[in-house]
Amino acid sequence: MKTALIAGVTGQDGSYLAELLLEKGYSVYGIIRRKSKADYGNAEHIKDKINFIYADMTDLVSLVNAMKVSQADEVYNLAAQSFVGTSWEQPIATANIDGFGVANMLEAIRTVKASARFYQASTSEMFGLVQEIPQTENTSFYPRSPYGVAKLYGHWITKNYRESYNLYACSGILFNHESERRGKEFVTRKITDAVARIKQGILNILELGNMDSKRDWGHAKDYVYAMWLMLQQEKPDDYVIATNETRSVREFVETAFNYVDIKIAWEGSGVDEIGRDAIAGRTIVKVNPKFFRPAEVEALLGNPAKAEKELGWKRKITFPELVRRMVGNDMALVANELNCRKL
Ligand code: GDD
Numbered sequence: 593m594k595t596a597l598i599a600g601v602t603g604q605d606g607s608y609l610a611e612l613l614l615e616k617g618y619s620v621y622g623i624i625r626r627k628s629k630a631d632y633g634n635a636e637h638i639k640d641k642i643n644f645i646y647a648d649m650t651d652l653v654s655l656v657n658a659m660k661v662s663q664a665d666e667v668y669n670l671a672a673q674s675f676v677g678t679s680w681e682q683p684i685a686t687a688n689i690d691g692f693g694v695a696n697m698l699e700a701i702r703t704v705k706a707s708a709r710f711y712q713a714s715t716s717e718m719f720g721l722v723q724e725i726p727q728t729e730n731t732s733f734y735p736r737s738p739y740g741v742a743k744l745y746g747h748w749i750t751k752n753y754r755e756s757y758n759l760y761a762c763s764g765i766l767f768n769h770e771s772e773r774r775g776k777e778f779v780t781r782k783i784t785d786a787v788a789r790i791k792q793g794i795l796n797i798l799e800l801g802n803m804d805s806k807r808d809w810g811h812a813k814d815y816v817y818a819m820w821l822m823l824q825q826e827k828p829d830d831y832v833i834a835t836n837e838t839r840s841v842r843e844f845v846e847t848a849f850n851y852v853d854i855k856i857a858w859e860g861s862g863v864d865e866i867g868r869d870a871i872a873g874r875t876i877v878k879v880n881p882k883f884f885r886p887a888e889v890e891a892l893l894g895n896p897a898k899a900e901k902e903l904g905w906k907r908k909i910t911f912p913e914l915v916r917r918m919v920g921n922d923m924a925l926v927a928n929e930l931n932c933r934k935l
Contacts, residue, residue, distance in 0.1 A: 594618050594619070595618065595619045595663060596613050596618045597621045597622075597664035597666070597668070598610055598621070598623065599647075599649060599671035600623070600672065600713075601642060604634055604775070605713070605812055607634035607638070608773070608816040609668060609670065610622065610642055612817060612820060616820075621643045621644075621658070621661070621664060622644050623644075623646075623671065625646070625647075626646050645657070649669075649696060650692070650693055652696040652700065656699075658700065659701060659704035664705070664708050665707075666709045666711070667710045671689070671693065672689060673685060673689045675739075676737045677777070679738040689742075690745075691741075691746055694745070698753045702757055707760075709761075711763075712762065714746065714747040715743050716765060716768065716834070717735060717737065717743060717889060718733045719734065719892060720733070720734045721889070722889075722890075725891075726836060726893040726895040727892065727893065728894075729765065737889075754828055763831075764831055765830060765833065766834075767892055768807045769815040769833075772921035773812070779800070780915075781922075783800075783845055784921075784922045786798035788919065789926055790876050797875060797878055798876060799877075799880035800845070800878075800879060801879070801884045801885070802841065802883075803841045803845070804841070805840065805888060805891070806838045806892065807838065807891075808834045808837060808892050808893050809839065810834065810835045811914045813909065814907040815833055818833045821903040821904070825903070831896075831899040832894045832898065834894020835911070836895055838892065838893040842858070844915065847911075848918070848919050849876075851915065851919040852919065855871065857870040863881055865879050
């Protein structure tokens with residue numbers, strides 16, 4: 593039986609990865625931060641199957657302990673301050689967790705069990721102001737946020753430890769991946785939650801920032817499978833995981849409303865752009881500049897050809913299916929919320 597240690601196990605990706613590894617018969621350890629009230633987040637439903645260890649990415653001693661206790665064969669670092677917007681408000685915390693935290697984990701592995709295989713959650717945010725389209729493993733990086741800069745350090749320190757100490761250490765350069773478990777601060781879930789609330793009459797308007805922004809959106813479940821594949825190869829390497837399709841935030845909005853039979857008619861431009869319910873006529877989407885970012889990543893499009901060829905990875909869940917699942921899930925959650933209010 594293999595043993596895995598997941599940092600970030602309570603998050604979207606961590607919970608899907610834990611499910612996958614449990615299915616494969618792994619003994620799963622998960623790193624959790626101590627809070628006054630225990631919070632298992634997205635891993636609540638499988639909490640009895642996971643061995644939790646209290647640790648923190650900024651505390652090397654705690655990571656050394658996590659390695660000693662778990663004796664993990666595979667370590668997945670999915671822990672991060674993962675919201676790009678917050679990284680301007682907390683640039684130093686973001687650097688400590690998303691950057692130096694990776695060095696801490698690598699040191700813990702190197703000193704406790706150097707044979708352990710390591711997965712680092714790198715990100716398409718490192719491409720930022722994109723230097724070529726589509727982006728591949730060979731595209732130059734140009735991060736545009738404190739988050740992207742911190743992640744770039746994590747990416748390079750992983751590569752450096754691979755080359756310096758011959759560790760089996762990989763980075764997955766993952767493009768945006770969403771799901772029913774996505775936090776509501778991210779644009780996709782913010783949209784699907786608002787669509788469900790507008791449809792069920794408890795919200796009037798969805799306010800967004802830059803709707804021209806384009807992303808390559810896949811489903812997190814497909815992406816955690818790629819993480820696992822990366823640690824099953826003969827040699828460690830870095831891989832882009834993406835769908836090779838890009839869509840604007842505006843297109844996401846249209847697709848999501850479509851699933852609840854609302855067609856959007858767009859009017860105006862820039863900060864004055866609004867989206868009306870084409871039948872009812874009322875405004876249901878508008879721009880609020882407070883959601884603009886100090887520096888924006890305008891468009892991301894990833895080419896996963898290397899992962900498809902070398903790992904045999906292929907995404908299964910298409911964009912329409914991703915949006916359908918998210919809207920369906922939020923429609924049910926909001927209906928349930930309304931029922932509870934009536935009781
Ligand atoms: N969050 C948010 N809220 N984003 C908005 C809004 C809004 O109201 N309106 C427009 N956007 C735009 C953002 O400006 C950005 O261009 C895009 O929607 C996507 O924003 P997010 O969903 O917050 O994700 P992200 O692309 O910044 O970062 C995600 O993907 C990265 C991979 O590329 C996160 O998951 C990161 O952790 C991940 O590394």
